[in-house]
Structures are given as structure tokens and as C-alpha cells.
Amino acid sequence: MVNQKNKGSNGEKTCLKGIGWLGFGLGANTAAVDVKDGKIIRIRPFHYEDKYKREHMKPWKIKARGKTFEPTMRSLIPPFSIVYKQRVYSKNRILYPLKRVDWDPAGERNTQNRGKSKYARISWDEAATLIAEELQRVQKKYGPYSVLAAADGHGEGKCIHGPHGCQTHLLDLLGGYTLQARNPDSWEGWYWGAKHVWGTDPVGQGIQNNLWLDCSENTEMMLFWGCDPETTPWGWSGQAASRLCYWFNEIGIETIYVCPDFNYGAAAHADKWIPVRPNTDSALQFAIAYTWITEDLYDKEYVATHVHGFEEFKKEVMGETDKIPKTPKWAEDICGVPARIIKALARKWHKQATSTAHCNGGSxxxxxxxxxxxxxxxxxxxxxxxxxxxxxxLKMIEWQFFALNEQMPGPRSEVIPNVAGAYHGWAFTGNESLIPKTLIPQAITTEEPFTWYGSSIAGFPKEDQFVQYKFPIDDKNSTLHMIWSDEPCWTTCWNGGNRMIEALRSPKMECIVCQQPWMENDCLFADIVLPINTKLEEEDISTDVYAGEFNLVYHEGQCIEPLGESKSDYEAVGEVAKKLGLYEEYTKGKSIEEWVKEGFDHSGIENMISYEEFREKDYYVIPTADGWENDPRGFGPFAEDPVVHPLDTPTGKLEFFSTDLAKYFPDDKERKPVPQWIPFGESHSESLLHPRAKKYPYLIVSNHPRWRVHANLDDCAWLREIPTCKVKGPDGYLYEPLWINPIDAKNLGIKYGDVVRIHNDRGWTLGGAYVTERIMPGVIYQDHGSRLDPIVAGESDRGGDNNLICPGMITSKNCAGEVTSGFLVGIEKVDVNELRAQYPDAFNRAYDAKSGLIIDAWLEEGK
Known part of the structure; x- marks a missing residue:
């Protein structure tokens, strides 16, 4: 490897970069970026042994069943990292500040035209002045909490340069703001449900300590329930989960996939696929419990000593509370899994040591x-x-969200690094005024104060769910009138996107600022757009604790000069700070180099290596801890002695009957103290058992995308050439694939390559038909997060953004979580020529043939 500080004679250098999409101030997917003459030549795996030999790293080994599993000596970067060069040089890059042409802060703001109007180029001086003046005006008129900081979620994994939150630091200096609270999107059901059974903070998934070893030695069957380990972790954990799955196959662990789609993980690893209709898993789970109870196949001794409320749970299973015994035959009609398969799975689960596995959570x-x-x-x-x-x-990703406390499923390193000391604007903590992300549209449009329970912030303890919050926080504060966003993908990643578009057009929302490298999604509704550079154009410090190989801290050199007039998030907010006279307070008087040193000084490795040596080598691999094999394994200590090692629940036991839910929400029909089967209710009617299904007879499953990271990478031509990434329609447009079973396709007169409309009472979007037996009948599948390409913004979309038509309601009455899968839709074949005649502006846009990007469609003047 050529050190980035020691350039070759022909202008060559290599930088280390964590090309992952965490957005939490941490890096991932460490790669080597080769640069020549100021251009990115290639992005490739990073080899550990260039400067640190094996004896220093103390590579771990897992020996099980006569075989050995050990780390590779290079990073297992995914295709996403390799193609990121195209993302850097995308035609969609924002290269200079933009202002919506018909937005005049001194006159008509024309909020109704957001998503329709074009943009004109302005200078950085004008952009920073406009933002500073709007901040001062809005906060003076309405109060500081009238400004919403949309600063959370997935994005480029950066540290100094703004992994969501640089603007929050400046807004704090101005007297405060309202925080868009980060929901636990990948953990919703565990966060709002499982926490009240086993008490596991921060996000509700199980204790992960040393589970690679436990599963390797002891698990006989693994249930991959509703997840795809060959897809989901690519964005932040490379191919570590894939490698682990191959290891489990190699040592003979039987793998069963329970999901509506025969996903890529199932295709590569499954011994059996059990297709289940979206959002009917609880019926299947109840039927398994019924089989165990009626056939005397559960661990009675364990239940007697480790479980609270089993009798109440048993009554629910046997139908004593609702007159519906949860038999396998009852479940078959609901979930689509034959009763014989349910009983066979239940008996096999009892007979064999079984773990469940997830890659985050999926749909x-x-x-x-x-x-x-x-x-x-x-x-x-x-x-x-x-x-x-x-x-x-088992959580297949080598990391426990928000923990950094050695709750790692894989072998532990001597320290878990953390360079958050280099970052000054973390936006995931509490704030006096906050709103769950799922409630932002309501907060914009409301005229009256409203309340909810739980901040919804992913890392907050379960007790927070019993706290009532209010917006505005008191009678002295106003509702929202300005948004400053550095994560502009609400409309394509959250639930009820069309409802959000309607809210963004409200005359109450007087100014919207977006900062982003690419002109896409929510940027189309902004009044001012700031051009942000990618992390390959910045210097930073980072860690990688996701790789599944070794933990490390590394210096991220600047690969290339910023394109156009783009700046980092940190620098962009700094321009506004200058206009407000707060630049010194904002930067704390430190240079980028000094922030890098600050991160190193608090990283955990500061006593292992000097800063000078660290900068000379550019990275430090943290050795594997001695004795990691003897660490506790998952819930092992609790299983051995629940008195000495109680759970973090009121009773210290597994609470099949939640004492907290009974205490705080005694009248909640949608989340009772005991789990229940609830196909529809007060909040939702997204079930085939509901009368709405006559009009919208299909359930849609929408997973983490195979060829994107949420809304990232939808413009990479190398990926778009893959047939399962896009389907070329008869008009040449590359549509987002929509999987449909051949039985349904035949009944609807649909064949591969047809353009189809997915619709419900919340709007419609399009897709390219992909006819396959890999999706069960009665279900369609389209990934979430595709690029917004509005036909009529707020009503219809061409790009396949099905988040626009997700339910707008939260998970349930007292759970402010997202709902982005398992909802009712209709599907029909459409004629593109007829659509073109009906919507000529949308269908006659000029598109780049390779990337599918709209060329200058949103600019008044060409780039």
C-alpha cells in the first residue's frame, strides 16, 4: 500500500476510507482508494498485513466440529464500496448552492410549488446569508423550537464532517431547536415489544456476547426469520455476515428461512424455505406455541423458574381469552404456511438446539x-x-447498536474503539423539544398541541416508552416553520411519503434547507440546497467495528479535491456560523487536524500507540483480547441462574406478561400485557382479513434493497445493469423491479418487463414486472428506498418509491414506530404511452441512459 502522505512520482497515492453508510459518526467497510493525478482510479479491499503482522493482531480462531473459522487478512468490502467511484462522479452531484426560483423570502414563498419549481445557481455568500437571516427571523418570530433539525439516520459514515448533526451544534449556540428523533427503524418490533419481555436495551435485540462461538459449537438449527444476511449488511458490515453463513453451512448447522420471498440468503444457504405472508408471523408463532403446549414439547422446568406470566400467555395461545385457539390449522389460513409444516417446524425446534438469526430486522x-x-x-x-x-x-452483524460496550457476537478485541471525541454535533441524544421522525408530517400541519409516548430514539431505555411527550412543549412555543436537513430522504425511506410531501408544501413551512451531495428525493422540495462533498473529498478519522475480522482506528486522508464548490457538512454549517458571528464558538477554535488529534486522544488506542506513529502508519489494528473464548455467551448466565443474573425487567425474568405494560397502558387494546394476534385495529387495516383487501388484494413486502443502501446508490450504472436491480420497460426507462408470482402474473395478464402500477388510497407508484416463483402467491415484493421520480408530486411516482404509499400511522397507538412493509396494495398493468399522453412533463424528461438520472430537470440553467 502506498501511504497517502508519500505520493509516487506520477501523482499516485492511496487513502484509507470507510465506505459504509452508518451516519452515526463511525466508519465501516474499510477500503483502499487509489488515486492518480487527482482522480479516483479504483476502490479495492484493504489488506491488514501491509504494516501490522499477524503476531500483533493475534487473529482469533473458532474451532468447531472439526473445522476452523478465522479472519481473512483483508477487508470484505461489498459491491457498494467498489462502485462508489461512480457515486462521487455522478451526474447528479450538486456542485454549487441552489435557490428555488420562485421562493422569495422578502415576497412570495410559493410553498405550494415545492417539488415542481426549478432551481437557480447562487453564491455561497448569498446562500449562507439567506440561511442565517431566515434562522434569525424565524426564531425571533416563533421561538427557537420552531426550527426542526432533520439530522439523523443513514448517510456516509463520517466523524468530523457531519454524520448528521453539525447544524445541531450551531442551533444549540442560537438557543435551541426541535430535534427530529431517530426511530429504531431496523429494530421497531423488538424496540416496542421484545424489550418488555427480556428487557434488553438499547434496541431490544438479544444479548449478543460471544454468540459466534456458542452457535458454532452448539446450535443445530438456525431460523433466519424475515431477513437476508446476503443483502442487508452490505452497507455497514460488508460481507462478514455472508462469510458467517457459509461457515454455519460448512459445519452442518441446518438453516431454515422464514420469509415471504426466497431472498438471496435463502438461495445461497437455506436447507428449507418456509414462505409466510407479510405481517402474519405472529399467527405462525402462536401456532408453534400451541403445538408445544398441546404436545408437551416445551421446557417446563425452565419456564417455571425463568418466566413470569406463562399462565396468562398460555390462555392467549389456547383461546381462553378470545375464544380462538391458535391451532396450526387456524394459522394456516392466515399466514399461508400449511399446518403440517407448522407442526413439523415446532417439533424440530424442540428436538434440536435452535437459535433465531437476523441481519437487523428487515420487513x-x-x-x-x-x-x-x-x-x-x-x-x-x-x-x-x-x-x-x-x-x-443471533444478530449477524458484528456490532451492537449504540453499545460500544463489548456486546459483540464475534471475538472481542482488547478495546472497542470510539473516536466520537472528534465529533461535536451528535444528533441522536435527547433534546428538550423533539418529535419522532414518524410524526413529523403531523407536527408540521398541526394547529393544536399533540402528545405521544416515548421519544422513539433508538438508544433510549425502555422506561422512556412510558414518558409522555408533547409538541409544542408549552404554550410559549410555536409549531414548526423551518427545516434544516442533512438527511433528505424522508420521502423515500419513511412511512407515508406522500403525506410528508403535502406537509412540506404547507404555507406554515416558510423555509426548507437541505445539504446533500446529490440532487434527489427531499432536495426537490427545498428552498435552498447546499452542495456537500463526499467523504472521499475530506480528511477525517474513523473506526471499523463492523467488519467481522478486526477492529481498527484509521486516519482518512483526503483522496481528491472537492468537486465544484462543494464543502463538507462541517464546513457548510461553518459558512452560516460566520454570518451569525458564531464561527469561533462553532469550531471551538480547532482545525481539522486538531479534531483528528482530539478523536485519537479519546479513541481507546491512545495508550497503545503514539499519535506520531499512528499518523505514519495511518491505522492501528486492535489485537484480539486474550481469553475472549471464556466470555459469557448471550443469555447463558441468566439461563444458569436467573437469581444471580436477572434480566432488566421488573421481575428479573422473561415477562410473557409485561408488568410495565399492565401498569402504564392498562387500556391499550393494541399492545396488551400479553402478546396477541392482531390483524387490524384502531390504528391499521392492512390485512387480508379486513374489508379493504377486496379493493387492494395484495400484501407488499419491502425489504432493505439488494442494490442500494436505503436511498443511496440508485444512480450507479454498474449496479443498474444487473437485471435484478432494474427492469427495462418498453419505453427504455429502467423501472424498480416488482416481484410477482407466475400465478398472479397470469391472472393479471402481466409478463416480465411490463410496467405495472402499485396503488392504494394513499397514491401510486410504478414498477417493472419481474415474474418469479421466488415470491409466494398473493404477495408482491419491491425494495424500499428507490430514487423519487415524481409524476404528480404527492400523488404518483415513476421511480418505484413505494414508501410514498406506506401507511402514515405509527406502529400502534402508543408506539411511534415506522410501518414500511406488509401493507395492502392493488396491482395492474399500465400502458406507458397512455401515461405519457396524460403526464407529458414527467414522461418526456431527458434521462441519462446509464444512470437513469434526470439531466438538469430541476435546474433553470444547465450545469
């Missing part, structure tokens, strides 16, 4: 009432002796 845990399957999974694990050898819940 299984992001639907209506997702707290029910989330906590039912824990109840099933408890009935078979949770924490006993081979019986745990």
Missing part, C-alpha cells in the same frame, strides 16, 4: 403491530430454554 419487524412478532419470538425462545447452549438470538 418482518417494520410493519403494523410489529411489537407482537417481536415479543412472540422471545416467548418462543424462552419456552425452549433461552440462553442454554445453542439457544439464543
Amino acid at each position: 418482518y419487524i417494520r410493519s403494523t403491530y410489529s411489537h407482537e412478532p417481536g415479543r412472540l419470538e422471545v416467548c418462543l425462545l424462552g419456552m425452549q430454554g433461552l440462553g442454554k447452549p445453542g439457544r439464543n438470538q
